Amino acid sequence: MLNKQIIESALNKIKARRVNAEALAYSFFEKAMANEEFKKNFKEIKQAEIQNAKSEVYGEKPKYDLTNLLKIQDDILKKLEIDKKAISPHYTCAKCNDTGYVNGEICSCLKREINLILFEKSGLSKDKKSFENCDFKIFDDPKKTQKLYEILKNWCDKKNPYNNVLLIGKTGAGKTYVMECMANDLINKEVLVYFTSAFELNQNLLKYHTTFDETKGQYLHMLMEPDYLFIDDLGTEPILKNVTIEGIYNVLSERMRNNKKTVISTNLSLQQIQDFYGDRVFSRLLSQASSLVINVENSDLRLKK
Numbered sequence: 001m002l003n004k005q006i007i008e009s010a011l012n013k014i015k016a017r018r019v020n021a022e023a024l025a026y027s028f029f030e031k032a033m034a035n036e037e038f039k040k041n042f043k044e045i046k047q048a049e050i051q052n053a054k055s056e057v058y059g060e061k062p063k064y065d066l067t068n069l070l071k072i073q074d075d076i077l078k079k080l081e082i083d084k085k086a087i088s089p090h091y092t093c094a095k096c097n098d099t100g101y102v103n104g105e106i107c108s109c110l111k112r113e114i115n116l117i118l119f120e121k122s123g124l125s126k127d128k129k130s131f132e133n134c135d136f137k138i139f140d141d142p143k144k145t146q147k148l149y150e151i152l153k154n155w156c157d158k159k160n161p162y163n164n165v166l167l168i169g170k171t172g173a174g175k176t177y178v179m180e181c182m183a184n185d186l187i188n189k190e191v192l193v194y195f196t197s198a199f200e201l202n203q204n205l206l207k208y209h210t211t212f213d214e215t216k217g218q219y220l221h222m223l224m225e226p227d228y229l230f231i232d233d234l235g236t237e238p239i240l241k242n243v244t245i246e247g248i249y250n251v252l253s254e255r256m257r258n259n260k261k262t263v264i265s266t267n268l269s270l271q272q273i274q275d276f277y278g279d280r281v282f283s284r285l286l287s288q289a290s291s292l293v294i295n296v297e298n299s300d301l302r303l304k305k
C-alpha cells in the first residue's frame with residue numbers, strides 16, 4: 001500500500017462525490033415518495049425485483065415482468081414533474097460508482113486523485129511541461145532534443161521494454177525538464193507516478209532506517225508502490241553509511257522484481273556511478289537488458305545499452 005494518508009485523502013474526495021450524488025438523488029426520491037401513488041408503485045416494483053432475484057438464485061426464469069410497473073412509475077413521475085433519471089444517483093465514475101475500487105483494484109479515478117496529491121508533494125512545476133508543449137528552440141540543439149523526446153515519449157508509450165531509464169548529463173542540460181515532461185505524460189495515462197529528488201529519497205531511506213514502530217513502512221511504500229518512480233539528481237545526496245547505497249539497491253531491485261519503472265537523472269559519469277555506489281547498484285542501473293541509458297549531452301544521442 002502507498003502512504004495511508006495519501007490514499008485516504010484521495011479516497012475521501014471520491015467518497016464525497018458518491019455521497020453528493022446519492023444525497024441529490026435521494027432528495028428527488030423523497031419528493032416522489034411523498035406521493036401515495038408513487039409509493040405504492042415503488043413497493044410493487046421492489047417486491048417484484050426481490051422475487052425475480054430469488055428466481056435467479058434458483059436458476060429459474062424471472063416470475064415478474066417489470067415493464068408495466070416501470071411504465072406506471074414513469075407516468076407518475078411525469079405527472080409530478082420529476083425527471084426520471086434524477087431519482088437514481090449519477091456517479092462521476094461509472095466504473096466504480098465513486099467507491100474508488102473495482103474488484104479490489106484501485107480504480108483509475110482514484111489513481112488520478114492520488115496522482116494529484118503526489119504531484120503537489122513532488123515539487124513539479126505548475127506550468128505543466130509536456131512533450132506536446134515543449135519549445136525545442138530553448139535548447140542548444142533543437143533537433144537533437146526533439147529526437148531525445150521522441151525516444152522517451154516512446155518509452156512512456158511502452159514502445160520499448162526497458163525497465164529503467166538513466167539520463168546522464170551535466171547540470172543545465174535539460175534532464176529535469178525532460179523528466180517533468182515524462183512524468184506529466186504518464187500522469188495522464190492514469191498510472192501512479194511519484195517524482196522525488198535523490199536528496200528527499202535519501203531522507204526517506206534514513207527515516208526508514210531509524211524508525212522502529214509501525215509507521216516505518218510508509219517511507220518505503222512511497223518508493224516501492226508507484227508504477228513509475230522518478231529520482232532527480234542522483235549523486236547530490238549525501239552517502240549515509242548503511243543507508244543510501246543499500247537503500248537505493250533495495251528500491252531498484254524490488255521495483256524491477258515487480259516490473260515497476262524507474263527513471264533516474266544524474267550529473268555523474270558512468271565511472272563515477274560505479275565508484276560511488278558500487279557494482280551492485282551499477283549493474284542494476286546499467287543492466288543491458290533492462291536499462292535505457294541516455295547521455296543528454298551526447299550530440300548523436302547514442303543509446304548505450
Ligand SMILES: [Zn+2]
Binds near residue numbers: 095100
Ligand atoms: Zn472510479
